[in-house]
Amino acid sequence: MRVVILSHPCVTAINQQFFADVELLTGWELTIIVPATWQNDYNAQVCPSRWPGFRGRLVQIPTVMSGNIPLHFYQTTFVGLLNTLQPQVIYAHHEPYAVATMQLYMANLLSSRCPIGFYSAQNIRKRYPLPFHVGEQFVYRQSAFAFPVSKSVEDVLRMKGLHAPTTVLPLGIDPAVYRPRADAADLATRLRSDQREFLIGYLGRLTEEKGLRTLLIALSKLSSIPWRLVVVGTGTFESEFKRIASSLGLTSRISLVGFVPHTEAPKYLSAFDVLVLPSETRPNWKEQFGRVVVEAIACGTPVIGSDSGEIPHVIRATGGGVVFREADAEDLARALLELAQSVEQRHQMVAVGQAYVSHHLENERIAVSFVETISAAIAADASRQRVKSGAPTGAH
16 A cells, blocks of 8 residues: 655654554555755754654655745645655645645645545634635545544534544554653652652743743742742743743742753653643634643653643543643642642552553554544545446445
8 A cells, every 4th residue: 555645743753653653554655745844843943854663755845934834835746746656545644724735635636636635633613814715625625534633623624614534533652752761760859959849840832822821820829838840842932931930939949941852751751740731722722632741641740731622631531630720820729739749649640541541542553543544545435436437346
């Protein structure tokens, strides 16, 4: 089976791992098309690298507007490449309204005409201006399958007119990467200034909608316990974060680690006593999944998350944490104090959460759903072709 995948996230090698799992499961011949360079969330230029376990082709093509997820496009029509590769199925690991997705869909219409589908994490119903609205509807009409990241995303796709079969495909983890780390205790010791401190972690982008203002206000209310906040990541809100922390007298109790590579993230997640994800909904954004929730639980750390977007559903499904009302500093402070004072409760959450992640959210299990959906789309297409040609549709 020849499968072509278009994926800007796969510039980062670890994001190819899922497709490596698909290869192992099926033996399919995969080709992943990625940008020749990509500007990531931290404004760094990233060049593609290969995940050691991925055996397929990695095709690099220059893009225009690198780093802009919906607007970037490739400096090619894709037609020649598709004619060369002769795929039997195409997967756009992109939103349906993205320019790159429309490029690939148009190329398929002009060349391969094989089953094609897309990915989506858009959990707010939005009507895009021309020409994006027309392009999005074109993608819906041409799609043989779609992979929404959650049920709420699936609902949005249906409301906007998608009729193709859908399979909810949550973000998974590799248990060999996201697991409790033996060296985490040493890191935790180094991060604490006092070994009695309750180690609270945040890992992700530093932006206003991530709820970091609320987190600082909540921490200012925790006067009855020793604690330390460790912030891993960078972003546009960093200077304001520092200003607020200073105004609340919290600077000495906060460690700003900055950006760390993906490979280092599990060590920090394993070192925290609790991870906090205090995201806050905006008119044009709400948390689409909260992958770090699953990653933290897999690393043996319970999570306190807001009820923005998909976060509460992930936490409640896994049983690996506590949900608080978004933008409510009092409620967050209560949740922090509750877990700080109960080691047993944290251990119970981790045990339940890790069992759920192992059974439902490891890459290998999600790869099975991916493969089944792709196979069904190909079978349906083959059946349609037989009907068109007048050939029998079943065995006799």
